[in-house]
Amino acid sequence: MSLTIVGTMAFDAIETPFAKTEKTIGGSATYCAYSAGKFINDINQVSIVGYDFPEDVLHELNEQGVKTEGVKKISDKKSFFWSGKYHMDMNTRDTLVTDLNVLADFDPVIPDFYKSSEYLLLGNLSPNIQKSVIEQFDTRPKLIVLDTMNFWMETALEDLKDVLTMTDVLVVNDSEARQLSGEYSLVKAARKILQMGPKFLVIKKGEHGALLFNQDEVFFAPALPLEEVFDPTGAGDSFAGGFIGYIAKTDDISFENMKTAVIMGSVVASFCVEKLGTQKLREITKTEVNKRLQQFISLCSFNYSLE
């Protein structure tokens, strides 16, 4: 099956207690593509970059089956730039710089041959852009997964609620789920958010794992206890990419299969944080992914007998 990914391709400057870089390749769509690429090799990338974005990154993605006809290049502007600094707990960070650059004019045009994709991943962007992408598809994708953030809840809540009614799966973190729902209990938050449109909700809890909800059920995926979290940047995007990448590969949108997809997203995310930026994602092989999946399985397996 084919997957269309819409999001940013950018440069990041990152500082964590353990690592620092002035300039590395980043962007939600970049992380998503590398991650989904662990499961499928038919990916349609939609993004916008400046004259300064390296060709070889696009070529590397092309070689992995990522089509970049939907990646618009602006010859007289710089690529989107984000700079952030993480606190010791690695779950919180301060954004130091956000230079929109080309992103200010981002109005994605979906190439015709993308429009038959069965799966669509809308990375964290303005809800209006996310909506315009959905509306460009000839036939509605089988599954639309949407990522967003607190910024859009504060500045474009009505637009966000609008696009949520067109969405199948919303992926947010725990504080975003609480903000969007106004509920502290994640169980209550999930119930409220599922009334806003999505049939499924994933709540990411960082080092504490992730929860998958539908109307009646909940599934919990642990995070692998890691010796060192080197750089959390892109962990959420890697999760989303691995999640929908596995669903697209298996072409099964049942809740049962989504549970496994949440585990696969967690597997890929657990690699992402081990090195700076996208480095680890670019290195890992299918064999390593399967090996780590086994670790996740044994992490939570136990024997029991009821009486």
Place this chain on the structure above:
Amino acid sequence: MSLTIVGTMAFDAIETPFAKTEKTIGGSATYCAYSAGKFINDINQVSIVGYDFPEDVLHELNEQGVKTEGVKKISDKKSFFWSGKYHMDMNTRDTLVTDLNVLADFDPVIPDFYKSSEYLLLGNLSPNIQKSVIEQFDTRPKLIVLDTMNFWMETALEDLKDVLTMTDVLVVNDSEARQLSGEYSLVKAARKILQMGPKFLVIKKGEHGALLFNQDEVFFAPALPLEEVFDPTGAGDSFAGGFIGYIAKTDDISFENMKTAVIMGSVVASFCVEKLGTQKLREITKTEVNKRLQQFISLCSFNYSLE
């Protein structure tokens, strides 16, 4: 098998965002006994209470197979009193009052017929008291589980380290594990703590579940996503009681069986927080415990196929 529990039996005043009480039955040994009692009915209680501690609580415990010959009653002093207030996140709390009362003189004398217990749970007390209990046993128990807290790390670290060398399983929460080890990563923290003596380490993460470590392996038990956490008081003690209660019942101290015991501890703790104080623990039946165990199992179960 028989289990000896040493800890406090007390009165608590508790305030949470959802509940408030001026005086309810509490104490680590009380929660532990009610919880372990869901799995075994041969429990030896060791504690100290004042003239004001209600007889009917002791009788209720007696009827459930808890022997109270080891519970010393001081006729001219009040029982230990603790008062705390929880923050919105329910993971952090402020201690408002700590009246030691009878606890100031607590020097437990283990009744002879207790001394053949195969299992020993040392609730959160001064490391010296914990050590003196171990030394009173004729034959060393099969498994010694020890609970402690940051207070003892700050005021009696050397004594704590001493009793840790006599302990099989240490049960602490994540911040205590970080404080004791000086490591932020829980994986690194576990490695350091296991070098201090215990063969097994349980790290409780509240609403985020619990981790079980031995030298080479790690197991993760989720917490059940609850609609409402009414009162977290005693959740940790309930966990410890359910954990060792299940091990004593199955009389199996293998890491494999301990995994299931961690789940059982989580099951009992998930009930504890649903009502104020010990109320819920006193109500639940074996059937409810088994039903919730099934919820834990399905919460984390997923299908997968490797290639």
